[in-house]
Amino acid sequence: IKPDNVSEIAKLIKQKIETTSKALTVAIYNNKGGVGKTTTTVNLAAMLTILKKKVLIVDFDPNQRDLTNLLGIKPSKETLYSWLEAKNTQISIKDVICRYKTPNNLYSFDAIPADEELAYLGEDQLRQLFKLSRLRQVLETSKSQYDYILIDSSPNWRFFSQSTLLASDVVLIPTKHNNMSSLENAATAIKSFIPQIQQERKDGGPIALPIFFNGEKINESQIKTAQKEINSIIEQAREDRINQFDLLPYFYPYYSQHKKDCRVFELPSYAHIANSSFSHTPAVYNYKIARDYYLALVKEYFLP
Numbered sequence: 001i002k003p004d005n006v007s008e009i010a011k012l013i014k015q016k017i018e019t020t021s022k023a024l025t026v027a028i029y030n031n032k033g034g035v036g037k038t039t040t041t042v043n044l045a046a047m048l049t050i051l052k053k054k055v056l057i058v059d060f061d062p063n064q065r066d067l068t069n070l071l072g073i074k075p076s077k078e079t080l081y082s083w084l085e086a087k088n089t090q091i092s093i094k095d096v097i098c099r100y101k102t103p104n105n106l107y108s109f110d111a112i113p114a115d116e117e118l119a120y121l122g123e124d125q126l127r128q129l130f131k132l133s134r135l136r137q138v139l140e141t142s143k144s145q146y147d148y149i150l151i152d153s154s155p156n157w158r159f160f161s162q163s164t165l166l167a168s169d170v171v172l173i174p175t176k177h178n179n180m181s182s183l184e185n186a187a188t189a190i191k192s193f194i195p196q197i198q199q200e201r202k203d204g205g206p207i208a209l210p211i212f213f214n215g216e217k218i219n220e221s222q223i224k225t226a227q228k229e230i231n232s233i234i235e236q237a238r239e240d241r242i243n244q245f246d247l248l249p250y251f252y253p254y255y256s257q258h259k260k261d262c263r264v265f266e267l268p269s270y271a272h273i274a275n276s277s278f279s280h281t282p283a284v285y286n287y288k289i290a291r292d293y294y295l296a297l298v299k300e301y302f303l304p
Contacts, residue, residue, distance in 0.1 A: 023146035027168035031185035033155035046282035047294040059114040072280035080115035136167035174214035191245035210253040
């Protein structure tokens with residue numbers, strides 16, 4: 001991605017979404033915790049179902065299991081561990097998924113809950129048991145059944161997060177405008193982690209989507225402070241002699257030589273979004289303001 005071809009690449013991604021018969025697999029990832037990955041995942045899934053899309057979400061963060069707990073779902077007939085371990089078609093995805101439904105049964109989507117058994121395995125054990133590409137392999141068999149597969153990733157750079165990115169077509173990166181670490185870690189993911197996976201896959205994927213500010217109130221002064229920090233991050237990446245990288249289009253996707261637009265997409269703060277875990281229901285199903293916010297997110301990144 002370069003400043004002059006951001007809009008072209010965005011059109012290609014959206015065109016792929018509209019024309020492909022396979023699901024677009026999206027990793028929701030930042031190497032920093034506390035940026036709202038899980039909240040984003042469940043509400044994005046819910047908004048897509050309101051738009052009549054078929055959605056599968058995967059909790060691939062067995063150490064925290066936030067998505068599983070937020071939705072109040074439990075492992076199905078077979079666990080994620082057994083599905084990953086199974087050879088060929090011994091276990092169907094139908095045996096692994098849980099069907100999440102709203103209390104009024106108006107909306108639903110499929111979910112694969114986190115498996116606690118995976119959390120007990122150390123990094124070396126995981127890599128001995130499973131190839132890094134295993135998640136991608138098992139999800140590939142189900143891509144024709146969905147429009148979107150969303151994977152809630154762990155906030156680190158180990159087996160689970162690497163597997164998540166390897167399995168994904170694009171990476172959606174939430175950040176906090178008032179959290180420098182979330183911005184720095186987003187930069188690290190874009191210039192180092194994602195290229196590492198691209199090199200392993202050798203097909204150009206996954207593609208990093210531009211960052212967005214997630215779930216915080218923000219005023220003009222704070223925007224200027226965030227821009228100052230972002231400008232510093234961009235400049236450091238440009239001057240890095242070992243790993244020089246142009247981060248500009250990932251932080252300022254509207255910027256061009258003709259229009260120096262430094263806007264970053266913002267998903268505003270809304271109390272009911274953050275508190276939806278208590279009701280085990282994504283906020284977009286209950287609150288119009290939340291629906292409007294996430295509809296804007298969907299239009300920004302995924303739909304024309």
